[in-house]
Amino acid sequence: MRGERIERLGPGVAIPPGARVIDLTGHTVLPGFVDGHVHLAGRTTGEGDWVHGLVTESAADNAIYGVVNARRTLLAGFTTVRNVGARGFADVALRNAINAGRVPGPRIQAAAHPLGISGGHCDDNGYVPGLFGREPGPLEGIADGAGQIRQAVRTQVKYGADVIKFCATGGVLSQGDDVGAQQYSEEEMRVLVETARLAGRRVAAHAHGSEGIMAAARAGVTSVEHGSFMTEEAARVMVEHGTWLVPTLMAGEAVGGPGSEARLPAWAARKGRMAWEAMQRGIRTSVRAGVRIALGTDAGVFPHGTNAREFELLVNLGGLTPMQAIQAGTMNAATLLGMERDIGSLEEGKLADIVAVAGDPLADITRLQRIEFVMKGGEVTRAAAPTP
Numbered sequence: 001m002r003g004e005r006i007e008r009l010g011p012g013v014a015i016p017p018g019a020r021v022i023d024l025t026g027h028t029v030l031p032g033f034v035d036g037h038v039h040l041a042g043r044t045t046g047e048g049d050w051v052h053g054l055v056t057e058s059a060a061d062n063a064i065y066g067v068v069n070a071r072r073t074l075l076a077g078f079t080t081v082r083n084v085g086a087r088g089f090a091d092v093a094l095r096n097a098i099n100a101g102r103v104p105g106p107r108i109q110a111a112a113h114p115l116g117i118s119g120g121h122c123d124d125n126g127y128v129p130g131l132f133g134r135e136p137g138p139l140e141g142i143a144d145g146a147g148q149i150r151q152a153v154r155t156q157v158k159y160g161a162d163v164i165k166f167c168a169t170g171g172v173l174s175q176g177d178d179v180g181a182q183q184y185s186e187e188e189m190r191v192l193v194e195t196a197r198l199a200g201r202r203v204a205a206h207a208h209g210s211e212g213i214m215a216a217a218r219a220g221v222t223s224v225e226h227g228s229f230m231t232e233e234a235a236r237v238m239v240e241h242g243t244w245l246v247p248t249l250m251a252g253e254a255v256g257g258p259g260s261e262a263r264l265p266a267w268a269a270r271k272g273r274m275a276w277e278a279m280q281r282g283i284r285t286s287v288r289a290g291v292r293i294a295l296g297t298d299a300g301v302f303p304h305g306t307n308a309r310e311f312e313l314l315v316n317l318g319g320l321t322p323m324q325a326i327q328a329g330t331m332n333a334a335t336l337l338g339m340e341r342d343i344g345s346l347e348e349g350k351l352a353d354i355v356a357v358a359g360d361p362l363a364d365i366t367r368l369q370r371i372e373f374v375m376k377g378g379e380v381t382r383a384a385a386p387t388p
């Protein structure tokens with residue numbers, strides 16, 4: 001490579017004089033991984049007094065968590081991420097600091113505040129009215145009806161959002177809503193997608209229930225996140241509209257799998273179990289129907305830096321081949337982000353985002369959880385131990 005890009009590739013490349021040689025004999029070299037769904041800027045769910053983070057920690061606190069989490073994510077081989085929700089533009093600040101080289105981390109596509117209805121999954125519920133002196137509004141992503149939705153999308157873009165995220169249905173870690181129930185009307189989703197499109201932004205929709213999944217797909221979102229209660233009909237609608245599914249199986253496991261009860265309040269654990277049970281069937285339904293799958297984990301619901309377990313779950317639960325799982329976390333996720341011309345595969349002219357593992361990950365997909373070498377944009381951020 002020269003500078004941040006791959007100049008030549010292949011077996012017959014002559015090594016120019018003075019070039020630095022990195023010997024990765026015995027390793028499998030892959031494109032840098034892409035995680036389509038993370039929350040870098042904040043405390044990890046279940047860690048310390050995370051339930052009260054809203055009233056005890058500011059956007060500045062969240063940005064500092066983000067600095068630590070971004071480094072862990074990069075060292076795990078994820079050289080690009082889509083950050084789908086953060087408070088106070090902490091993700092935008094983190095993205096800018098990484099781009100400027102002030103702190104190490106993956107390339108970030110930031111959504112800033114996710115949009116949601118009053119009292120929905122993207123709102124903060126269970127507190128007294130006017131907690132911060134007024135109700136949250138479009139600046140914080142809380143928007144009801146066409147006018148507020150337009151204002152909320154434009155406000156997120158104004159303050160640095162690269163992509164727009166919204167909550168189409170209820171969720172697990174929100175109090176007082178039903179995990180599967182649709183929240184925005186399809187008409188509201190259309191306004192949201194149209195406004196984002198005019199601003200040149202793609203849209204990611206958090207959706208667990210099938211009605212919300214179908215409404216979001218018909219409204220023209222780029223991706224559905226989670227997709228837990230996927231039905232055959234919903235999967236068909238997604239295929240018809242070319243909608244990506246970002247399965248976040250690790251998040252399902254974290255909120256509904258073994259040990260989740262101990263980390264979550266009872267109301268969240270109950271919803272988590274339902275979602276996880278459905279998600280394990282839903283991913284099969286989606287794969288069978290031919291829905292396009294891009295890897296995304298929801299890291300932040302579990303510790304950052306463990307993201308590569310999602311490859312294993314895509315194989316074991318989703319029934320993808322190891323190669324399909326790797327493509328979900330490289331070329332597919334790059335395409336989801338609209339960055340397929342720069343990242344997602346090792347090709348001449350693309351950014352030199354390169355990772356390596358010992359041995360063959362096609363024979364053992366868990367090898368991807370033991371990354372030994374990371375290069376982002378031509379810069380080595382994790383050096384492999386020399387092969388004996």
Ligand SMILES: [Zn+2]
Nearest residue numbers: 037039084298
């Ligand atoms: Zn999420």
